[in-house]
Amino acid sequence: MIYLDHNATTPLDRRVLETMLPYLENEWGNPSSPYRFASRAKIAIEKARNQIAECAGCGPGEIIFTSSGTESDNLAVRGTAHALRSRGNHIVTTAIEHHAVLNTCKALETEGFRVTYLPVNSSGVVSIKELENRLAPETILVTVMHANNETGVLQPVKEIADLTKKRGIPFHTDAVQTAGKIPYPLCELGADLISFSGHKLYGPKGTAALYIHEKTPLSPILTGGLQENGLRAGTENVAGIMGLAHAFSLSAESAEREYKRLEELRDRFEERICTLIPGTKINGTGAPRIPNTTNISFDSVDGESIVLGLDLHGICVSTGSACSTGEPEPSHVLVAMGLSPKEAQGSIRISLGRDTGEAEMDTALEALSDTIKRLRSISSV
Ligand code: PLP
Numbered sequence: 001m002i003y004l005d006h007n008a009t010t011p012l013d014r015r016v017l018e019t020m021l022p023y024l025e026n027e028w029g030n031p032s033s034p035y036r037f038a039s040r041a042k043i044a045i046e047k048a049r050n051q052i053a054e055c056a057g058c059g060p061g062e063i064i065f066t067s068s069g070t071e072s073d074n075l076a077v078r079g080t081a082h083a084l085r086s087r088g089n090h091i092v093t094t095a096i097e098h099h100a101v102l103n104t105c106k107a108l109e110t111e112g113f114r115v116t117y118l119p120v121n122s123s124g125v126v127s128i129k130e131l132e133n134r135l136a137p138e139t140i141l142v143t144v145m146h147a148n149n150e151t152g153v154l155q156p157v158k159e160i161a162d163l164t165k166k167r168g169i170p171f172h173t174d175a176v177q178t179a180g181k182i183p184y185p186l187c188e189l190g191a192d193l194i195s196f197s198g199h200k201l202y203g204p205k206g207t208a209a210l211y212i213h214e215k216t217p218l219s220p221i222l223t224g225g226l227q228e229n230g231l232r233a234g235t236e237n238v239a240g241i242m243g244l245a246h247a248f249s250l251s252a253e254s255a256e257r258e259y260k261r262l263e264e265l266r267d268r269f270e271e272r273i274c275t276l277i278p279g280t281k282i283n284g285t286g287a288p289r290i291p292n293t294t295n296i297s298f299d300s301v302d303g304e305s306i307v308l309g310l311d312l313h314g315i316c317v318s319t320g321s322a323c324s325t326g327e328p329e330p331s332h333v334l335v336a337m338g339l340s341p342k343e344a345q346g347s348i349r350i351s352l353g354r355d356t357g358e359a360e361m362d363t364a365l366e367a368l369s370d371t372i373k374r375l376r377s378i379s380s381v
Contacts, residue, residue: 002315002360006353007149013202019246023239031236041238048245055252057185064210064228065241069176069197072210073100075221076172076193080141081108083217088138094118094126095336097145123286124153124337145174150320150333150349151284152293161190170216180251181290183259192216203247207240262352263291269361270294276369292352301375303348309371315364317350
């Protein structure tokens with residue numbers, strides 16, 4: 001198998017698994033229990049919190065553990081909206097967010113919040129000017145993702161943070177696709193809330209974190225115990241948290257080296273694919289992108305058929321977000337970038353990872369070329 005879908009999920013790093021095992025086998029105490037056996041689990045969690053804070057560039061008290069990137073996004077968006085309801089009811093986001101943010105905003109609309117969905121240009125980037133024009137006295141939250149999961153396109157998050165800071169509006173960014181891939185601490189972006197997820201950086205699934213700048217008002221979305229500073233009730237996933245922290249550290253150590261390596265591999269692949277396969281377009285090229293992602297449209301073929309065709313060669317890629325597989329609708333991200341529904345439906349996402357090298361990319365290129373030729377010869381699209 002050649003796995004080229006690292007934006008959907010990554011394999012668990014063996015070193016991370018080894019860190020987790022003692023907390024599944026021996027150190028299984030409840031961190032909230034009063035005796036010494038359980039306090040070892042509590043101490044371990046605090047060590048993990050310190051480790052993540054160091055990688056992210058913040059204080060340990062600003063990291064909250066959650067169960068997924070989806071939960072971190074929900075807590076950030078819903079939690080801010082509910083905490084600041086008396087101040088206003090307006091939220092600004094973009095048309096290209098992950099459904100974890102988009103559907104949370106849609107749910108908030110049914111509670112009486114007003115949401116502005118900013119458009120993006122043909123490269124997939126929001127305009128700061130447009131964002132500034134849409135801010136209103138009743139705006140209580142801006143939420144704009146760092147890198148898009150389908151195209152890898154990066155948003156001008158630092159500039160947005162500067163703007164929202166001046167206006168006193170909390171700013172959330174979903175950094176699920178940049179954590180571990182960008183060679184600098186993500187809190188340098190200046191956002192007040194930042195979502196991370198473990199399984200995108202070779203950590204365990206069902207583990208995640210939310211950075212909350214110390215003065216950001218937030219209401220919990222789960223009711224229950226007082227874990228995580230009262231912001232996230234529920235007994236902590238101790239083994240998962242230990243794995244998450246180790247995965248964070250390992251990614252931070254290799255981020256700079258991997259950034260350059262993957263960028264070279266990706267760029268070489270894109271250059272060759274455009275020469276080899278006519279009627280090919282790379283989406284998002286005019287903008288800065290994370291180096292592991294390429295989103296490609298092919299004329300006269302259906303993306304779903306390409307994915308299935310490559311699967312026959314043992315190659316795993318996707319049509320976009322893993323969560324939308326099986327959806328007949330074209331990608332909301334590509335449509336927002338101005339692609340026609342037909343063009344959007346003829347697109348695939350290839351996302352590289354630690355285990356990807358030249359040999360894998362060469363084999364994928366050959367298989368892709370064969371698949372497209374075969375599909376076009378029988379195509380009615
Ligand atoms: N946000 C982005 C940008 C993502 O790519 C994903 C997952 O694909 C999520 C949020 C959701 O993360 P999780 O799968 O941990 O719930």
